[in-house]
Amino acid sequence: MKKRIFSSLLTLSLAVLLILTALVGCDKNENGTNGDTDKAFGVTVNGKSFSLGDSVSVLVDIAGEPQSIAEAGSCGDQGTLKKYTYSSMSVLVLENDKGSTIDYISLSNDLVTTDKGIRIGASKADVTEAYGDPNTDNGTNIQYISGEFALKFGIENDKVTSITLIRTTE
Amino acid sequence: MKKRIIALVASILILTLCIILLGQLTRPKYTDNAEGALIGEYYDNAGDNDLIFVGDCEVYESFVPAMLWGRYGISSYIRGSAQQLPWQSYYILEETFEYETPKAVVFNVYSLKYGTPQNEAYNRMTLDGMKWSSLKTDAIKASMTDEESFIEYVIPLLRFHSRISELNRDDFKYMFSSPEVSHNGYLMQTGVVPMNESDSMEPLELLDYMLPERAMQYLDKMRELCEENGSELILVKAPTNSWAYWWYDEWNIQIEEYAETYDLAYYNFIPEVDEIGIDMSTDTYDGGLHLNVHGAEKLTEYFGRILTEKHGFDSKKGIDPELDKAWNERVEKYYDDKKGE
Numbered sequence: 001m002k003k004r005i006f007s008s009l010l011t012l013s014l015a016v017l018l019i020l021t022a023l024v025g026c027d028k029n030e031n032g033t034n035g036d037t038d039k040a041f042g043v044t045v046n047g048k049s050f051s052l053g054d055s056v057s058v059l060v061d062i063a064g065e066p067q068s069i070a071e072a073g074s075c076g077d078q079g080t081l082k083k084y085t086y087s088s089m090s091v092l093v094l095e096n097d098k099g100s101t102i103d104y105i106s107l108s109n110d111l112v113t114t115d116k117g118i119r120i121g122a123s124k125a126d127v128t129e130a131y132g133d134p135n136t137d138n139g140t141n142i143q144y145i146s147g148e149f150a151l152k153f154g155i156e157n158d159k160v161t162s163i164t165l166i167r168t169t170e
Numbered sequence: 171m172k173k174r175i176i177a178l179v180a181s182i183l184i185l186t187l188c189i190i191l192l193g194q195l196t197r198p199k200y201t202d203n204a205e206g207a208l209i210g211e212y213y214d215n216a217g218d219n220d221l222i223f224v225g226d227c228e229v230y231e232s233f234v235p236a237m238l239w240g241r242y243g244i245s246s247y248i249r250g251s252a253q254q255l256p257w258q259s260y261y262i263l264e265e266t267f268e269y270e271t272p273k274a275v276v277f278n279v280y281s282l283k284y285g286t287p288q289n290e291a292y293n294r295m296t297l298d299g300m301k302w303s304s305l306k307t308d309a310i311k312a313s314m315t316d317e318e319s320f321i322e323y324v325i326p327l328l329r330f331h332s333r334i335s336e337l338n339r340d341d342f343k344y345m346f347s348s349p350e351v352s353h354n355g356y357l358m359q360t361g362v363v364p365m366n367e368s369d370s371m372e373p374l375e376l377l378d379y380m381l382p383e384r385a386m387q388y389l390d391k392m393r394e395l396c397e398e399n400g401s402e403l404i405l406v407k408a409p410t411n412s413w414a415y416w417w418y419d420e421w422n423i424q425i426e427e428y429a430e431t432y433d434l435a436y437y438n439f440i441p442e443v444d445e446i447g448i449d450m451s452t453d454t455y456d457g458g459l460h461l462n463v464h465g466a467e468k469l470t471e472y473f474g475r476i477l478t479e480k481h482g483f484d485s486k487k488g489i490d491p492e493l494d495k496a497w498n499e500r501v502e503k504y505y506d507d508k509k510g511e
Contacts, residue, residue, distance in 0.1 A: 014477040038419050069459075072412060072415070072459055073456050073457075073459060074460075075205060075227030075231075075252040075458075076292055076295055077252075078252070078291055078292060090375065104374055106374070106375060166377055168377065
């Protein structure tokens with residue numbers, strides 16, 4: 001009888017171990033790799049492009065070191081927001097345990113273009129020719145959305161006055 | 171046959187016990203990240219609170235219940251948590267009404283910028299501390315991101331099993347109970363990191379300046395819940411405003427209009443910073459994102475006066491000796507901790 005109970009408990013323990021082993025094997029991907037199929041909008045600097053969702057090292061490789069970096073923490077210690085300021089753009093990077101990714105790009109003059117060649121000062125027609133019909137157009141802003149990525153053009157007198165690329169998840 | 175059934179039942183019980191114990195062992199204890207422990211601390215302090223705060227970090231870093239009692243005789247508790255989303259505030263508030271009916275509820279409006287589930291880590295900091303009930307179930311369902319699953323909240327081991335290889339002493343020490351980290355929901359921060367010029371620079375541009383419909387629906391639900399329970403809903407915006415967590419004028423106008431429509435009080439403390447006496451070179455611990463204890467005390471002093479002058483709060487001191495005793499102990503502990511940090 002005792003032998004049978006011992007055998008049952010042994011079997012049970014092995015079952016628990018097997019379950020735990022299986023669980024460990026099915027770990028979630030926490031490496032921050034981006035499995036997104038949405039098209040990430042990007043910009044071109046010195047003939048090279050980088051996009052929303054790229055790592056900060058891609059930014060620095062292409063655009064060089066920024067003029068300044070402003071930092072802001074987060075409640076609950078869930079990462080740091082860093083704003084990289086260049087003469088022609090501002091780039092927001094979210095740094096956390098999954099890595100450092102570009103979440104926001106704002107162009108401040110016509111020296112940098114979008115990855116389809118649109119720069120501040122271009123016409124609204126240039127934008128729609130390059131990107132097609134926008135998802136929204138309220139007269140002063142036109143926006144293109146691709147999943148979590150967005151591209152926003154400010155328009156005044158039919159000309160592009162601002163260009164902002166935003167990753168909408170926070 | 172009977173023995174086999176007994177053995178089977180015993181096996182199932184042992185397996186269940188193993189899963190529960192391992193779940194308790196592997197779940198995060200938040201000993202190095204106190205924000206995750208706040209929600210669970212309420213239950214030992216529920217009842218007798220005339221004022222309940224709900225909302226994100228801007229409530230648990232901006233208002234000091236020990237001081238509201240000490241200066242004004244107002245008993246209060248802060249049910250705040252890191253990035254507490256509007257639907258989480260709603261379910262936490264609904265749960266609170268099952269324990270007590272405060273005279274007023276204060277909700278910090280910053281989280282109304284969020285219209286969708288955001289981040290599992292923040293969800294966990296709010297939801298794991300709630301006691302199991304249909305409200306917690308609803309809160310989880312409303313909060314989960316695409317990557318999360320409900321069963322992982324029910325059986326923590328499924329989510330946290332990978333921590334088995336990184337367990338530390340605290341995981342064993344606090345397997346069943348955690349150390350108290352707050353003062354009635356207020357999380358004390360005594361450090362000073364001044365706000366500098368770059369912290370106050372221009373905010374980021376948004377795609378859409380309308381507060382999300384889903385967030386406003388949950389504000390409606392909180393308002394209706396307060397009405398049903400006879401509690402006044404007071405809206406506030408903490409005085410902090412930095413480029414990374416900006417309170418846009420467009421949002422402020424929407425809240426002002428909402429408050430006017432439903433005859434609610436709304437206090438945006440951002441333009442009141444000077445009047446409150448807050449100095450962002452000394453009263454913040456993280457460059458202006460949150461107030462430290464010095465800034466929180468100034469704001470609490472200011473807000474306590476508003477509560478007594480405009481919202482009919484009378485001092486409850488000297489009425490119930492038990493209440494006096496409990497609060498005197500809390501106030502003493504608060505000042506001891508402030509001195510000791």
